[in-house]
Amino acid sequence: MVRNTQVSLCGIKLKNPVMPASGVYGFGGEYRDFYDPNILGAVVLKGTTARPRFGNPTPRVAECTSGMLNSVGLQNPGIDAVISQELPRLREFYHGPVIANISGFSVEEYASCCGKIDGLVDIIEVNISCPNVERGGMGFGTDPELAAEVTRAAKGATAKTPVFVKLSPNVADITEIGIACQEAGADGLTLINTLLGMRIDIRTKTPVLANKIGGFSGSAIFPVALRMVYEVSRVVHIPVIGVGGISKAEDVIEMMMAGATAVQVGSENLRDPMACYRIIEKLPNLMEKLNIENLVDIINIAE
Numbered sequence: 001m002v003r004n005t006q007v008s009l010c011g012i013k014l015k016n017p018v019m020p021a022s023g024v025y026g027f028g029g030e031y032r033d034f035y036d037p038n039i040l041g042a043v044v045l046k047g048t049t050a051r052p053r054f055g056n057p058t059p060r061v062a063e064c065t066s067g068m069l070n071s072v073g074l075q076n077p078g079i080d081a082v083i084s085q086e087l088p089r090l091r092e093f094y095h096g097p098v099i100a101n102i103s104g105f106s107v108e109e110y111a112s113c114c115g116k117i118d119g120l121v122d123i124i125e126v127n128i129s130c131p132n133v134e135r136g137g138m139g140f141g142t143d144p145e146l147a148a149e150v151t152r153a154a155k156g157a158t159a160k161t162p163v164f165v166k167l168s169p170n171v172a173d174i175t176e177i178g179i180a181c182q183e184a185g186a187d188g189l190t191l192i193n194t195l196l197g198m199r200i201d202i203r204t205k206t207p208v209l210a211n212k213i214g215g216f217s218g219s220a221i222f223p224v225a226l227r228m229v230y231e232v233s234r235v236v237h238i239p240v241i242g243v244g245g246i247s248k249a250e251d252v253i254e255m256m257m258a259g260a261t262a263v264q265v266g267s268e269n270l271r272d273p274m275a276c277y278r279i280i281e282k283l284p285n286l287m288e289k290l291n292i293e294n295l296v297d298i299i300n301i302a303e
């Protein structure tokens with residue numbers, strides 16, 4: 001029997017629910033030597049800001065057991081270069097859905113970037129959860145009123161492209177933020193971004209990251225992400241993209257049962273550049289084993 005892996009996000013059809021998470025896949029070209037990106041459900045672009053950013057000082061990544069820390073700090077060429085150079089370059093070899101990831105340091109900056117890229121991509125993911133910048137970023141994602149304000153501004157600046165808001169796990173109650181974004185007009189939610197973490201070099205007695213604190217990601221955070229997707233999916237009616245610690249096809253099924261319509265694979269791509277390929281290839285076999293005919297049938301079925 002043919003297994004149907006197709007899902008849809010706000011009317012946008014994805015051939016399968018698997019896409020790389022923002023920040024681990026650049027602007028789409030980096031993995032071309034490994035596999036054809038056209039096998040992906042969608043491509044998610046690196047976090048983009050109004051002006052180009054060099055990011056934080058190095059070292060800005062550190063290995064951990066079953067995960068990693070990063071404090072990259074939104075290195076990117078800026079929204080104008082993404083629109084004039086990165087997007088056209090990506091379209092030369094990739095023909096599927098594209099999700100832009102937008103960050104800002106003020107509500108106006110979010111609105112301006114969203115307005116510029118409206119209609120040029122399939123989904124705009126508004127990142128209100130970056131832990132690696134001093135101002136803005138996560139500050140917007142930890143207060144329901146600010147989260148709603150950014151969402152309203154992004155929606156007000158866009159007319160064509162659905163807006164998903166990417167939530168931070170570094171809050172007491174993520175459902176509160178999810179509901180606030182939904183009420184402010186979000187078309188969907190992506191969760192989770194990284195958890196705050198730290199390492200110390202015991203020989204030098206200094207923090208490993210130049211920025212001291214960074215975002216923790218990778219397979220260790222999967223149960224946290226799953227719990228949050230489960231909690232949020234039970235209280236909102238807009239689609240949820242699940243992200244955090246996904247490293248194998250089984251995780252995709254589990255995340256969808258918790259409520260995700262699609263999933264993003266982050267750090268696992270840095271450990272194994274073939275991760276998305278491997279997961280997508282395995283999905284139909286796993287569906288057969290689990291007696292799943294249509295992947296959409298399992299979304300949110302966990303009790």
Ligand SMILES: Cc1cc2nc3c(=O)[nH]c(=O)nc-3n(C[C@H](O)[C@H](O)[C@H](O)COP(=O)(O)O)c2cc1C
Pocket residue numbers: 021022023024046047048070072074101127130166192193194216217218219221243244245246264265266267268
């Ligand atoms: C090196 C690195 C850079 C990241 N950059 C971004 C970014 O620019 N925008 C964003 O929304 N999330 C960013 N993230 C967070 C990921 O998209 C994802 O939410 C998080 O890593 C959890 O997923 P994972 O455990 O599969 O890595 C970044 C993560 C890593 C590891």
